[in-house]
């Protein structure tokens with residue numbers, strides 16, 4: 411097979427072990443003689459996968475007992491709409507932290523549903539850093555505060571979070587869930603599309619405080635009501651069986667590799683290697699994000715000029731590096747360093763960058 415180094419932003423590379431196991435089991439799931447693609451979601455085999463996957467998330471994220479874990483569909487974008495539909499009653503205000511493209515999309519959806527406020531924004535800095543959370547002033551009628559823990563496009567990430575006290579804190583953790591330990595008790599609600607750190611696209615993991623779910627008004631359509639999904643154990647309707655199955659395998663891989671702490675160590679080493687290559691290049695490469703907001707998941711950078719950027723991308727592609735072209739909103743380069751990306755792959759990229767600079771710098 412062709413040697414590739416996968417730095418895609420999502421869907422992204424999955425651990426090799428997981429891909430092999432999925433391949434081995436594809437035609438015969440645990441001796442059933444059936445594929446996971448052709449079993450009922452009400453079968454005991456799938457129920458076991460569903461329950462175990464929820465259990466694994468609870469274990470790996472140390473989710474406290476007052477929380478529900480569920481799987482929903484429609485991607486993180488669906489949650490941009492479902493969050494205000496479920497948690498923004500008339501007369502209240504949804505407060506958003508605006509840190510880039512993804513939080514911007516969440517804000518746009520919330521605005522269609524009710525009153526919103528921007529509690530903090532880094533728009534004036536072109537989203538090159540995360541907005542400071544300390545000392546933010548919340549509207550007295552704030553129903554919840556929403557933030558994006560990692561802005562996949564800008565390459566910025568929160569390295570600590572504010573305590574919002576009684577006001578529920580809601581986080582889109584699509585691009586950094588389980589890349590490091592987080593204190594779930596700090597959040598009332600977390601959602602994450604699976605396709606970066608957890609598995610394939612098609613399933614979104616939701617972690618919700620039970621108390622918050624109890625406040626959801628009954629008039630919301632069942633399919634959009636988080637309480638219905640939680641109460642039916644994520645089996646309200648036919649779930650994305652295959653996606654959940656792969657998430658199950660990925661979570662076991664994370665557990666076998668040191669859990670959230672192990673992932674953080676691994677991710678730090680990878681990001682340090684890449685950012686130090688950028689910082690030691692004497693300006694040939696430069697990071698797009700402020701140093702203290704740099705993401706461990708998405709390293710965004712530019713090459714000295716447009717012409718060399720084009721050359722860099724062409725040569726990278728010829729050498730098997732995939733997914734390095736930045737998102738159209740940010741331009742330039744982006745290397746996504748999710749959990750499944752290995753140190754060796756990052757080393758190959760760093761070596762390629764040094765070599766490229768030697769030839770063109």
Ligand code: PMP
Pocket residue numbers: 420484485486487488512558560561562563582583584585603
């Ligand atoms: N939020 C963040 C932080 C993301 O990175 C993405 C996808 N890249 C989304 C939301 C949207 O996810 P989806 O395409 O699953 O709707």
